[in-house]
Structures are given as structure tokens and as C-alpha cells.
Amino acid sequence: MENNIQQEYNDLVKRRFEELDELKKMGIEPFAYEFDVNSDSEDIKNNFKDDEHRIVKIAGRIMAIRRMGKASFAHIQDHKGRIQIYLKKDELAEMYDAFKLMDIGDIIGVEGFVFKTKTGEISVHTQKLVLLAKGLRPIPIAKEVIDENGNKIIYDQFADKELRYRQRYVDLVVNPDVKDVFIKRSKIISTIREFLDSKGLLEVETPILQPLYGGAAARPFITHHNALDIDLYLRIADELYLKRLIVGGFNGVYEISKDFRNEGMDRSHNPEFTMLELYVPYKDYNWMMNFVEELFEYVCTKVFGTLKFTYDNLQIDFSRPWKRISMIEAIEEKTGVNVIKSDIETLTTVAKKLSIDVAGLNSKAKLIDEIFSAAVEGELIQPTFVLDYPVELSPLAKKHRTKEGVVERFEAYVVGKEICNAFSELNDPLDQRARFEEQVKMREAGDDEAHQIDEDFLRALEYGMPPTAGLGIGIDRLVMILTNQPSIRDVIFFPQMKPEVK
Structure with missing residues (x-):
């Protein structure tokens, strides 16, 4: 292993291995078991008092070194930031010599008293030094x-x-702003949980491995269960299992989970992503629009202290109420075509005029979806609810109570990106079976994202599901927008990548 590391690098790595050997010869353990930390850089700087001889124990990674013979300064970085330490040879004896064998990137523990230098920098005067981990690869320091x-x-x-x-x-070590994005991400998720819990919703868990996938139009990942000798799918959505819980009598459930879709990757799509789904009985999509506005207001205010954000130089305001538009009317305004009344041939012609590649778009649903994306989406900068989607696009939503050909569904858009999707959920088992059968026809015609028939879900509906409002929010995309990040990869710790070429 050591040889592999050294072959990858240059003389810098060779020198670090030599230092490692020298430290061991001095009897110094280069990879410690523990260190009793009792403070951090932020606490030390925020609570400094000139007249207090405060003893602290702090640990962190060396980020800068200034050696001056019998004394040295260094900056170490912990989870809260950086702080300067001061070291003197006559106080540290052998460990000062050991410090000469330490580099930027090494992790050390320091015990000493807090003071302020002549230049006014709050620092730790080191009285005890411990090497906690010797870095064998140099970190890139700007x-x-x-x-x-x-x-x-x-x-x-x-x-x-x-x-x-x-x-x-x-990246997290050398680019502090990156860490801040992920701290914000964690706070956004915990604040969403706080809001939903306060509304009486119960957080639940549903299966990741499923015998049938459903709840969205997407291609699944397939795996195999050896003991049962069956293929299983990684879930593409949580919807059908969460609705089973509504059938079972829960008064509102939600799940924040990893979902998986075997699709392309781009700036706003990753095959593994985090989704919030929630379902509330006796409500509809009109109620859910107000609920979404309230949720966003709560999260934005608590985490960021504002409802106004900048994303890619666009100014966004999440203040209520959000604009509401009809999908059908918005497309007709841009194209002059009513997609409900149009056949596939007409929609194909419209798509071609919009420079859409129509290969594989062999259903009205797919054509309408692509036409909307090309003609309308990019102009939805401020938070906007897009209402009443064609039935073909929404096999799990209730038909509109007054409008023909559409369902009670909305998607919310901001800066041209979809951030949530919601329905008045279909609870008629006969209508649901007919929709599933229509999806089967679409699949047979070549649509590999069309829904399967889930007989157990239909059985659950046959026991009776109350009228229900459902919602899905893509957490990754939401974090992208609220933290002004250009790509979904910037808000996922370890995004999917092509194999590294050696």
C-alpha cells in the first residue's frame, strides 16, 4: 500500500514517508487513539478575555506553518474554523523537534493557554503537543x-x-464554503422535519427494495435477492407504500428518503437522490398549495432569516401567495395549441417547431411533457404553481372535478426548475385500475417509463382510502436553489461519477 501511494506522487510524498519513519524512531505514535478536546476555534475566539489565563485543549489539521528557529507559529483548522498556535522549543523539548517533522495537513492536538499576540491575533500558547494523524498525501493549499x-x-x-x-x-478541508453548504442542507432537512412534526404528521419508513416499482414515471435499478431467488427494484418513489399507510388509518405520514432512478445525469439530476413525500387524508391539492407556501416560508425564515434569495443572478421571493397558472393554458399561450384537444400528430409537429428531438416520444403524455419543458418552464422564475395536468401524465391523480381531460395536480417551479409535485390522490380503485391498464398499453407501445399494475396497491384501495392530498419535494434541488449552487453535485456529498481512469 505504501508503495502504491508513493508511486502516485513525487518527492513530497517520499519526504512524508521519511518523516513518518523518523517519528517512529523517536517513539512517537503517528496515528493516535484519542485526544480529549474541550474547546474549538470559534469558542476560543468568541470568549477570549485579556485577564483570563484560560487553559484549552483543541485539535485540528495544520493549514499553515511559520518556523523561526526556537519558536514557530502555525494555524490549525477544526470543524469551526482556524486558530493560530504558538510553539517554543524550550517548553516542548523533544516534541518541538518532532514538530519539525510535521507538515501542512497533519492533524495535531494542542493543550495550552489562550493569549493575544502583539499583532492582536487570539492564539493558543502550546504547552503540550500530540500528533494525532500524519498525512501521507499533501493537501492542495491555495x-x-x-x-x-x-x-x-x-x-x-x-x-x-x-x-x-x-x-x-x-474539498471540504480546503474550501470552507463547501462545508457551509452542507451544514445548510442539514438544517433545511431538520427544519422540514420540525415543521411536519408540528403539524401532526408521523415520520415513517417504507421499503427500498420493492417487488414492483411505482409512484413515478422512471426506469428502475434492478438487483437480485439470493435467498428468495427473485429480482427486486430499488424504489423510484415512496408513494404507493405511504398511501397504504393512509388506508391503514394514519392521520398523515411523511418520509425523507433516498430514491433511485436509472436515468441520465445532468446539472439537476442524480440517479440517487433525496426525496420528501407526505400524505394527508381528507385534504386536496388546493389545501396542499397553501401547505407548501407555509412550509417554504417556515424553512426559509428559520434557516436563512429571509424569503428573498439570489440564484444565478436571479432574484427570487418566496413570499405568499405564489402565482398559479394552468398548464394547458400556458402551453396554448406559447404555441397556439390546446394539447388536450390535439392528437399525437399535431403534438409532434409542435414539438419539432420547438426543436425537440421527438425520437421515442410515442405518447401524448411524453410529447406534452416535453413541449411544456421547452415552451414554458424556462420562464417560471418566481415561485409558481402549475395546475391541472393532462390525465395521460398523471396516472395516480384524481380527475379534475370540473374540467375535462385533466387531473387535480400541481407542480411548483422556481428559476425554471420543478421543486415539488402534488395531487389530489386517486382513491377510486376502479379508475386506478383503468389508469394502470392504460399505462400498460403505453409500455407495450415502447414507453419504458410507464407504470406497472400493482395488484396489492389496488387491493389496498379496494378496502377504501379516504380523500388524500400528497406531495413530493426533491430535497437536493431545493438545497441547490436556496444555497445558490449551479449543480446538484454541489449539494450531494458523494455524487455518482464515472469510474476514475488511472
């Missing part, structure tokens, strides 16, 4: 230089996007 015109020039920045995604552990 160097800042101010040119003669006062401009800041940064060299050796760890900026290659693909490398940052592959080596997120390095």
Missing part, C-alpha cells in the same frame, strides 16, 4: 499573493470540479 495593483491572485487552488466531487474529503 496561496494568495497581492500584486502591485492591490489585486488578490490565488495560486494552486483546488478548483477542478470533477476532482472536487471525487475527493470531497479534500
